[in-house]
Amino acid sequence: MxxxxxxxxxxxxxxxxxxxxxxxxxxxxxxxxxxxxxxxxxxxxxxxxxxxxxxxxxxxxxxxxxxxxxxxxxxxxxxxxxxxxxxxxxxxxxxxxxxxxxxxxxxxxxxxxAAGPNLVGYGAAPRSGNRPRRRPRIAASASPSPAADTALLSVAPHDDIRLVETVEQLQERPRSTPPVRKLAKDLGVDIALVEGTGQGGLITRDDVRTYAETTTRVAEPVKSSPARDAAHTSETRIPIRGVRKHTAEAMVRSAFTAPHVTVFLTVDVTETTELVASLREDRSLADHRIGVLAVAAKAVCLALRRHPTLNSRWDGESGEIVQYHGVHLGIAAATERGLVVPNIRDADRMTLPALADAIRDLATTARAGKTSPEAMRGGTFSITNVGVFGVDAGTPILNPGEAGILALGAVRRQPWEHRGQIALRDVVTLALSFDHRLVDGEQGSRFLADVGAVLREPGRAMLLA
Structure with missing residues (x-):
């Protein structure tokens, strides 16, 4: 049947x-x-x-x-x-x-x-220890079939690239991760021909890039006439799909639906960096890896309690403003597939160490391309850490359905006025974008000032809790 x-x-x-x-x-x-x-x-x-x-x-x-x-x-x-x-x-x-x-x-x-199929969204499927066998896509041999494309094989440097010569060598799927296979696809590389140098023969991004560069170099055609060169401009075309397509559509929808306003605040965060350093020296907290981002996340959660309009959404169809009772904090993560913003559920109920652990796990899962669909839904406020790229500030675009997003800039050591004198201090710039339909300028500015106050003096968190 x-x-x-x-x-x-x-x-x-x-x-x-x-x-x-x-x-x-x-x-x-x-x-x-x-x-x-x-x-x-x-x-x-x-x-x-x-x-x-x-x-x-x-x-x-x-x-x-x-x-x-x-x-x-x-x-x-x-x-x-x-x-x-x-x-x-x-x-x-x-x-x-x-x-x-x-x-x-x-x-x-x-x-x-009888129990029914265990599909996505209905619980985790039991995993088998053995991966299923996969049929080979290419079988390179001494006498390839006429239909086989042997152009790449004929120019490949056999001393540098190991070619698969038997069907048996292709019975097992090459060991790699989804982002690596996506990279191979974008570069036009058959991953079955790439030799893995990672642990246990795992194929890495560097392996794919090295293979692509080598084959491009050896397969480069002989120079043609200037007219031919002018007619064939060098370019790479990448299909717009997956995360990139979704992100583009969401950003355009957000930018042209919600009226954005961005306010900036530069803060002396020396006490926060000193707190982070002392927490990392604490052996009981050594496994949590608490950083400035985690402290900023905690500051946002505390400030949202005092400014609930930043933790709401505009429901145009019903003509209502929906205020959330809990904070599902989105953390923007850059991945090989594009930008994703999974969120931490009930972040406002977490301790600082728990927030640090959640951020670390979220980033690790996102970079591996394993973020679940559930983790991508229901965010109420977001943070984007542009400081990890050495950027001081930006004007972030709201996630659709959210009222605010905070951009955390790079922490820089620079001369700063401190207690009436000039001293070297750790300084960071915060940028808050908000939906002006929901949030007035005063409300947005006061919220940002409260976040900055916690980062300037972490002890002030006791007043906001």
Missing amino acids: IQEFRLPDLGEGLPEAELVQWLVAEGDRVTLNQTIAEVETAKAVVELPSPHAGVVQVLHAAAGDVVEVGAPLISFDVGAGEPGSPAAPHASSTAGDEPGAGDAVATDAPADD
Whole structure:
């Protein structure tokens, strides 16, 4: 019996997803909840678990394809026998011949599946210790087939790049992470030809870049005529999709919907940096890695209690201003796939060490491309730390649906007036952008002043708590 699995709504309300790669091939036997593919939405890379146990009959999309939610993704023969028995002929049954075969979740699954498929958004799928086998994309041999593209293989420096010569060497999927595979795709590199230098043979970004640079150098064509050179300007075209597409649409929507106002405040944060240094020397807090960003996050949470208009949103459809009772603090994170802003739930209830841990975990997960869709929704206020790039200030754009965003600049040691004299002090510039429909200039300025007061004198947090 053939069961068709359609791309489900991954819990984000997004209409489509890009298929990053298949982890199974036609003819492979899979078990319930086995990871069968990786898809990239506008917010995250998500692993799809199998909703059925059986034999893969048809893969309806290829890596790199953009698939709409509800479109056919993969078909299974769920009537196949135990491993080792031949799969049912594909022509014996089709998705259209079975009642309900077009549904995303079958209702007449075997008894073993009675509990229902464990799909994204319905709980974590159990992970198997063994990765599924994947069919090779390229098999380079002494006598390649006429259809094989051997141009790259013929010019590759065989002393520098190890070529795969047998099918057996390609049976296992190259060990790499989703961001590395995305980089390889953008650079036009077949990751199966890249030799990994990381731990256990893991392919790293440097491996992909080195391979791309080497093959580009050796495959560079002979100089043509000036007229030909003028007609073929050197350029790289990158499809606008995934996180970059989502970020662009969100920023345009925010910039042309909410009237932005940005105010700035430069603060002496020497006492904060001294506090951070002393906390890092405390052995009981050594594992928390408390930094200036964590202190700023705590200051924001405290200031939002006194200025709830900054922790609200404009609901134009109902004609209401919605004020939140808790702070879901978004932290902007730069990744290989673009800017993402996952949020820390109930940040206002956390201690400083807990906030520091949450920020660290959030950044690590985001850079690995594993931020969950749930973590990207429901933010109420955001912080962007431009100081890590050596930037003093900026005019950040609001996340759609939020009333405020704070940009934290670089902490610089510079001459500053202190107690009537000039001294070297640690100074930082804060920039607050807010929605002027919700927040008046006075409210925004007072909020920023309260945040600055905590950073100037961390002890003032006792007054705001």
